[in-house]
Amino acid sequence: MGLIDDNxxxxxxxxxxxxxxxxxxxxxxxxxxxxxxxDGIEVDELCESDDSRxxxxxxxxxxDGQNWPEFNLENDMSNPRLKACKxxxxxxxxxxxxxxxxxxxxxxxxxLLVAVGIDANxxxxxxxxxxxxxxxxxxxxxxxxxLAMDLEIVSSYHISFMSDKQKGLLEAICMLFPNAETRxxxxxxxxxxxxSGFRTKELKDLLWKAAKASTTREFDDAMDELRKTxxxxxDWFKKKNPVHWSRSHFSIRSHSDMLVxxxxxxxxxxxxxxxxxxxxxxxxxxxTKIMLLIVKKKEEADKWKGTLCPKIKKKLxxxxxDSLRFVPSHVGGDKYQVxxxxxxxxxxxxxxxx
Numbered sequence: 001m002g003l004i005d006d007n008x009x010x011x012x013x014x015x016x017x018x019x020x021x022x023x024x025x026x027x028x029x030x031x032x033x034x035x036x037x038x039d040g041i042e043v044d045e046l047c048e049s050d051d052s053r054x055x056x057x058x059x060x061x062x063x064d065g066q067n068w069p070e071f072n073l074e075n076d077m078s079n080p081r082l083k084a085c086k087x088x089x090x091x092x093x094x095x096x097x098x099x100x101x102x103x104x105x106x107x108x109x110x111x112l113l114v115a116v117g118i119d120a121n122x123x124x125x126x127x128x129x130x131x132x133x134x135x136x137x138x139x140x141x142x143x144x145x146x147l148a149m150d151l152e153i154v155s156s157y158h159i160s161f162m163s164d165k166q167k168g169l170l171e172a173i174c175m176l177f178p179n180a181e182t183r184x185x186x187x188x189x190x191x192x193x194x195x196s197g198f199r200t201k202e203l204k205d206l207l208w209k210a211a212k213a214s215t216t217r218e219f220d221d222a223m224d225e226l227r228k229t230x231x232x233x234x235d236w237f238k239k240k241n242p243v244h245w246s247r248s249h250f251s252i253r254s255h256s257d258m259l260v261x262x263x264x265x266x267x268x269x270x271x272x273x274x275x276x277x278x279x280x281x282x283x284x285x286x287x288t289k290i291m292l293l294i295v296k297k298k299e300e301a302d303k304w305k306g307t308l309c310p311k312i313k314k315k316l317x318x319x320x321x322d323s324l325r326f327v328p329s330h331v332g333g334d335k336y337q338v339x340x341x342x343x344x345x346x347x348x349x350x351x352x353x354x
Contacts, residue, residue, distance in 0.1 A: 082287075084294050085127050086150055093117040093125050096160040096183075096254040097147075099169060100264030101135040105276040111135045112275065112282075113143045116263040118256060121309035123297065124266045126290045127151070131279055137168030144176050156180035160254035162261045164188040181251045184244045185261035186211045198233045210237070211246050211259055217346075219248035 098116045103109070110133050117125040128147050132139040153159060156177035163169055164185050173182055190207055206229060210222035219242065227234040242249040247257045270293075274285040304310060329337045334350040 082128075082150075085125075085290065088119070088125060088294065089117050089127055089151055092120045094120070094254055094256045095158050096162060096256040096258060097127065098162045098261050098263035099140075099166070100164065100261065100268065101166050101169075102268050102275065104131070104279075104282070106278055106282065108279060109133075110279070111139070112271075112286075113139065114264055114267055115143075115147050116267045118258065118263055119297065121301075121311050123311075124263050124270075124293075125297075126267055126293070129283075129286055131283065135167055137171050140166070140169050140172035141175065144172055148176060153177075158253045160251065160256065162258060162263070164261055181254065182244060183250070183258070186245055186259045188261070189240070189245055193233075193236070196236055198230065198236070203230060203233055206233075207237075210242075213246060213248045214257075215346075216248050219246055 094117070096118055098118075099114070100116075101111045101113045103111055110131055112129060112131055113135070114129045115127040117127045119125040128143075128150060130143050130146070132143070147153075157179045159177065160181040160183060161173055161177070162183045162185060165188070170182065173180060186208070189211075190204065193203075193207060203226075206222060206226045210219055210226065213219040213222050223234065223237070226237065245259070247259065250257060270289060271286050274282045274289070276282075277285060306313070308316065326338050326340045328348070329339070331337050331347075334352075336348045336350070338346045338348050340346075
């Protein structure tokens with residue numbers, strides 16, 4: 001079990017379906033994260049060690065030789081400048097987090113790791129960000145451990161992570177959040193799909209048809225159509241577990257059917273100008289942008305009327321309009337037979353959401 005799920009009921013269904021592959025044969029990582037000496041530390045030791053003890057040594061020296069204040073777990077994690085991100089996530093965000101890393105364009109280089117949530121109105125809600133020397137398994141472990149503590153994630157069973165499968169990220173998620181659902185950005189999947197030689201619009205449309213399928217029956221029909229169109233493409237997709245990229249196989253626990261990692265991409269676009277600044281200036285610029293974004297969201301929310309958020313209300317209206325052509329018939333208990341014309345008949349079970 002991972003750090004986050006020591007008390008998790010092992011009898012609960014594990015629906016992550018993570019296919020972690022390509023792990024480094026050498027588990028030792030040689031990185032220095034803000035002075036944190038990880039030379040020779042095994043990846044297993046990173047997972048099982050006392051995190052607070054490891055963080056106590058993480059102050060170190062900046063690359064210009066200046067000694068910066070020591071990281072204080074109690075004071076810094078409750079910093080009121082970042083408290084709004086934590087409180088907002090726990091109060092009104094969906095339990096899905098987009099993870100991404102982008103390179104810094106300043107003199108010292110490095111990478112910025114970010115975690116972005118989605119609010120009740122399906123809008124971007126930044127949660128955390130950190131600067132590291134390189135994007136690898138050790139840096140993601142460090143970042144995700146702090147994220148878990150800050151957001152007080154006791155069990156990963158109800159959380160989903162969306163990513164572009166960055167280097168070392170899936171391995172870190174599997175170690176720390178063994179019961180979390182992991183989703184792969186379909187746009188990134190399509191990019192790999194094109195690089196494999198499948199470039200026609202017809203094949204692209206079939207890919208998205210399978211990804212957007214909301215039921216396993218629709219997914220199977222789309223895959224069958226794909227097999228008849230191009231058998232090689234079908235074989236390529238059969239190797240990809242649909243629990244990571246198709247709505248028909250997503251868990252409903254995160255209350256999100258998101259297919260692409262637009263959250264992180266939107267955040268990276270928002271901080272684009274800051275990525276070329278000196279590290280401390282960049283960090284303060286990013287914090288200010290997040291602060292202004294949260295204030296703007298609050299001011300907009302104060303003007304809303306009713307119990308539903310605007311985007312959700314609009315989406316619900318579309319679904320209600322589409323449902324007018326369906327005729328339900330109660331067949332006992334929580335089951336209904338739903339028809340939408342000749343040859344289109346479905347069994348709906350309300351309790352199991354199937």
